[in-house]
Amino acid sequence: MTTKKILMLIGDYVEDYETMVPFQALQMVGHRVDAVCPDKRKGDYVLTAIHDFDGAQTYSEKPGHRFVLNADFAQARAQDYDALVIPGGRAPEYLRLNPDVIKLVQDFDAAGKPIAAVCHGPQILAAAGVLKGRTCSAYPACAPEVRLSGGQFADIGIDQAYVDDNLVTAPAWPAHPQWLAKFNELL
Numbered sequence: 001m002t003t004k005k006i007l008m009l010i011g012d013y014v015e016d017y018e019t020m021v022p023f024q025a026l027q028m029v030g031h032r033v034d035a036v037c038p039d040k041r042k043g044d045y046v047l048t049a050i051h052d053f054d055g056a057q058t059y060s061e062k063p064g065h066r067f068v069l070n071a072d073f074a075q076a077r078a079q080d081y082d083a084l085v086i087p088g089g090r091a092p093e094y095l096r097l098n099p100d101v102i103k104l105v106q107d108f109d110a111a112g113k114p115i116a117a118v119c120h121g122p123q124i125l126a127a128a129g130v131l132k133g134r135t136c137s138a139y140p141a142c143a144p145e146v147r148l149s150g151g152q153f154a155d156i157g158i159d160q161a162y163v164d165d166n167l168v169t170a171p172a173w174p175a176h177p178q179w180l181a182k183f184n185e186l187l
Helices: 016-028 091-095 099-110 122-127 140-148 173-186
Strands: 005-009 032-036 045-052 060-068 083-086 115-118 162-164 167-170
Touching: 005 016, 005 099, 016 032, 016 045, 016 060, 016 173, 083 099, 083 122, 083 173, 091 122, 099 115, 099 122, 115 122, 115 173, 122 140, 122 167, 167 173
Parallel strands: 005 032, 005 083, 083 115, 115 167
Antiparallel strands: 045 060, 162 167
């Protein structure tokens, strides 16, 4: 397998499992993963949140870890990477307001590079306008955004993943085995 250079786009209150697991698993199989956050530098950290499904009408949120960034967002360019990972949690709801984030995602998509987004991560894809005419999974509460952006929502099991061309999406962290396997196939 050829080592790929992957950019992971995160922010404060990103979902812990959706950050830690792919960050470590993708490195374990030999890829390089650079984790970045707008307005933060290498060595800074983001706070993560643990979302769980424990019987309420929506997920619960608990404090996670301090995740240390290993690269600078200001230096991240799509042409320097082979793929993009966008975890979920609360970070996507504010990251999608950053024009530099939107441009970066559009550049990855325009180049046809693999993009893996999970849970609320597709909020950024919707804001970037890359879902028009495509099918995408996400946390079910994000289905209206997928549809309003011109995409079709893939209503799949919480432990499943969906591939549409260069996009690999999934509803939440229980899909990690499927989501990461399908992403690794695209790589």
